[in-house]
Amino acid sequence: MRIFLLALDGVFDTGLTVLLDALGLAHKxxxxxxxxxxxFDVTIVGMRKKVRSGQGLAIPVETVTSDMKPDWVIVPALNxxxxxxxxxxxxxxDVKEAMAQLVKWHxxxxxxxxxxxxxFLLAEAGLLDGGEATTTWWLSPLFRQRYRxxxxxxxRMLVPSGKIxxxxxxMGHLDLALWLVRKASPELAAVVSRYLLxxxxxSQAPYIIPNHLAQADPVIQRFERWARDNLKEGFSLANAARALATSPRTLQRRCQAVLGKSPLSYFQDLRVERARSLVHGSNLDLDAIAAEVGYVDGATLGTLLRDRLGRGVRELRADLR
Known part of the structure; x- marks a missing residue:
């Protein structure tokens, strides 16, 4: 399997290194x-003879030529x-040239x-048009608004869509490398994952910070502040819209456009974030935590935590030991 890692100036050092290490172990x-x-025949290629990483390190690359025929091309992040x-x-x-080359290889x-x-390079090149994708969670509002x-x-941590x-x-770079290895050999992927711990x-859901997503839009910022002030009282679309001096329809539309979810779903994200903070930072029992975030009992909150985070209160508290 011939794999190209397409490194451009300013490539994210950790992402490139993780790919090299994981795929190198798989090859061994x-x-x-x-x-x-x-x-797993891995080659670092570039659009220029000299490429430097985001940390300023020289990256040895083979300059892309028209006769190169990879089986897989992986685009690490830019820094x-x-x-x-x-x-x-x-x-x-060089980025535009890389996009054109990706289209040719595809x-x-x-x-x-x-x-x-x-x-973002794949999206900008049009390779993801009409398909599904995931991306770095904190830039999801930009991605969603730029590539409609x-x-x-x-x-989601990984999204296959056609040949992409x-x-x-x-660290999704590591998940991507392991996914590629697993496609070829599940047993080999298991060995590599154990060596790399x-x-x-x-899912990326447990790592998402709702406050960071809100910064992308002033209406969402104001909605987030209102929501945090009203976690105990519970959610009302009409009350939220009234407090923001907008209409329920506009608030619904802005949340969908920026966050890809309803106001209620985002409100629940904030509840989960606050509940997880209390689980980690207090000795309150589950019923008391539920009351702090607007639920009548701990069982309902426990179900929400497990649905959103894949972990219950006991597991979350065990993480701190």
């Missing part, structure tokens, strides 16, 4: 266990974690993947 163990019947840095980076000449039969901010034809689910796979934030994760 495949040789030992399968006698060379499965290989541009905020919209004011990312949007100009997407207009760089049209030639290669499978394309990206993690974290690398997913793509069905985004930032709670997208992965979530930062890496579990297979299906």
């Amino acid at each position: 163990f495949a040789a030992q266990q399968m006698g060379g019947s499965l290989t 541009t974690g905020t919209p004011d840095l990312l949007i100009p980076a997407l207009q760089r000449r 049209d030639g039969g290669a499978q394309i993947s990206a993690s974290c901010i690398g997913t 034809t793509i069905r985004l689910d930032e709670t 796979v997208t992965a979530g934030a930062a 890496a579990d297979f994760r299906s």
Whole structure:
């Protein structure tokens, strides 16, 4: 299996290194266990002869040429974690050339993947149009507003869509590498994950910070402040809209456009965040925590925590030991 890692200037050091280490281990163990019947031939390629990482390190790359025929291409993230840095980076000449090359490789039969901010390159190139994707969770409002034809689910860690796979934030690079190895050999992926002390994760939801998502839109910011002040009282769309001097329809529309969810769902996100904070930072029992976030009993809250986080109160408190 011939795999290209497409490294551009400012590539996220950790993402590139994680991919190299995970795929390198897979190649080593495949040789030992399968006698060379499965290989992971990894090459770092670039649009320029000289590429530097986000931390300023020189990256040895092979310059892309027209005769290169990969089976897989992986686009690591750029080290541009905020919209004011990312949007100009997407207009760089080398980035635009990389997008055009990705389209050529895709049209030639290669499978394309990206993690974290690398997913923006695939979206910008049009490769995700009409399909599904995930991305780094804190830039999901920007992604959702910029690429309206793509069905985004930032709670998922990995989203295959046709011949393209997208992965979530930062360490999603590792999840992506393990996914690729698992496609070739589940047993090999299990060995690599154990050597790296890496579990297979299906969701980014436990890592999302609702407050960061709200910063993308002034209406959502005001709604978040109202919601935090009213967690105990419970949710009312009419009351929220009235407090924000807007209409329920407008609030619904803005939440869907920016967050990809209803006002009630976001309100529940804030309840979960506050409840988890109290689970970690207080000795309150579950019923008392439930009362703090507007639930009549602990059983209902416990169900919500498990649905959203995949963990109950006992497991959350055990994490601190």
